[in-house]
Amino acid sequence: MSYTAIVGLQWGDEGKGKVIDYLARDYDVVVRFQGGANAGHSVYADGKSFVFHLIPSGMLWEDVVGVIGPGVVIDPEAFVKEISDLEKTVGDLKGRLFVDPRAHIVMPYHRQEDALFEASSDKPIGTTKKGIGPTNRDRYGRLGIRVGDTLRRDYLREHLRRPYDFNKRVVESYGGVMPPFEEIYEYLLEFGERISPYVADGVLLLEEMERKGARILLEGAQGTYLDLNFGTYPYVTSSHPISGGATIGAGIPPWKINRVIGVFKIYTTRVGEGPFPTEEKGELGDRLRELGGEYGATTGRPRRCGWLDIPMVVYASLVNGVTDLFATKMDVLDRVGTYKAAVGYRLNGRELSFPPAYSADWYGLEPVYEEFESGEGILLEVERRTGVAVTFVSVGKEREAVIERKRR
Numbered sequence: 001m002s003y004t005a006i007v008g009l010q011w012g013d014e015g016k017g018k019v020i021d022y023l024a025r026d027y028d029v030v031v032r033f034q035g036g037a038n039a040g041h042s043v044y045a046d047g048k049s050f051v052f053h054l055i056p057s058g059m060l061w062e063d064v065v066g067v068i069g070p071g072v073v074i075d076p077e078a079f080v081k082e083i084s085d086l087e088k089t090v091g092d093l094k095g096r097l098f099v100d101p102r103a104h105i106v107m108p109y110h111r112q113e114d115a116l117f118e119a120s121s122d123k124p125i126g127t128t129k130k131g132i133g134p135t136n137r138d139r140y141g142r143l144g145i146r147v148g149d150t151l152r153r154d155y156l157r158e159h160l161r162r163p164y165d166f167n168k169r170v171v172e173s174y175g176g177v178m179p180p181f182e183e184i185y186e187y188l189l190e191f192g193e194r195i196s197p198y199v200a201d202g203v204l205l206l207e208e209m210e211r212k213g214a215r216i217l218l219e220g221a222q223g224t225y226l227d228l229n230f231g232t233y234p235y236v237t238s239s240h241p242i243s244g245g246a247t248i249g250a251g252i253p254p255w256k257i258n259r260v261i262g263v264f265k266i267y268t269t270r271v272g273e274g275p276f277p278t279e280e281k282g283e284l285g286d287r288l289r290e291l292g293g294e295y296g297a298t299t300g301r302p303r304r305c306g307w308l309d310i311p312m313v314v315y316a317s318l319v320n321g322v323t324d325l326f327a328t329k330m331d332v333l334d335r336v337g338t339y340k341a342a343v344g345y346r347l348n349g350r351e352l353s354f355p356p357a358y359s360a361d362w363y364g365l366e367p368v369y370e371e372f373e374s375g376e377g378i379l380l381e382v383e384r385r386t387g388v389a390v391t392f393v394s395v396g397k398e399r400e401a402v403i404e405r406k407r408r
């Protein structure tokens, strides 16, 4: 049994795209299990940059099979475009890329609602406006349309009515205009036709590959502090980026996951609103942003930047059951030349060693900092606190710029 999950231990953008591409050479299959086109996983290979939104990041390797599980939400336009773009580089993806018929579809009205709701709110979340939240709301509200439905004309017509009527009310309540029912129905049928060669039951596919001895990577998007339960609620995404999310998002029994690699950046970034105790709003934040190229891979938004928050990484390692750690962007911190990290917090005069489980308490946290001699010093402190080895360190955007610190 060889399932390895890759998860982010911060607010996403830890460099998971590069990590997956790096590790995928030793794997046969990469599975996306949650999130949607809000993710932007960057890979730099052979002098070219690629950004994966929905397609699993390891697919630049010719032999790697990609599977998109039911936990993912599929934006039809983004998906079709991503397939066409990637096929220009790696050739036909049919027979190598699969999407589970149970994955939910981001409908045009979900994108509309995300944008309208964010614009009308005095406390926006700062979403990517890709319609992810409304799609997952409809998933839980039993109002979702799934990839498989687009391949069954009569069923689709019958079952689109309820979600359509509900969402029409929502769109109109924000002053938006809902496209006609027939237009949406035709749009979905057209999408179904385009993607039918890629649709397959992911559970059976993985079972078959597993039987042949395949090594399987589970690709998490976003990060632990954007998790719907364990993140800085309500400033989170609407899925479960933690290792447990892989079991429900791809249909994998928990005991089969025998390795969990937690990825953390050696400083911290965040896009969107919400608390960020170690944020540096001044010159230092700007310096990290420029040196690290910290702009959203999906939205282009400048990322908020600050020091590494070790308690966050330690707590996230617990939630995910991390077995190895992968640190990224050490070259950027080396260029900054200061090796500072939070090792605890103060809250109303009390000392805390872990981030709080109370949303309100995040706002009063004062980080307690320590300055280390080198990046290595920070890594040793993270290892001491987590009891887990930092096996890999990324020191540049190129594929090969990874130091294997420990034996795998």
Ligand code: IMP
Pocket (backbone or CB within 6 Å): 011, 012, 013, 038, 039, 040, 125, 126, 127, 128, 129, 130, 131, 132, 133, 221, 222, 226, 235, 236, 237, 238, 271, 272, 273
């Ligand atoms: P949503 O996922 O678009 O609903 O956005 C919810 C929050 O998650 C916002 O703060 C986004 O900026 C953040 N977010 C969503 N996807 C990513 C990602 O891939 N990287 C970093 N932040 C993300």
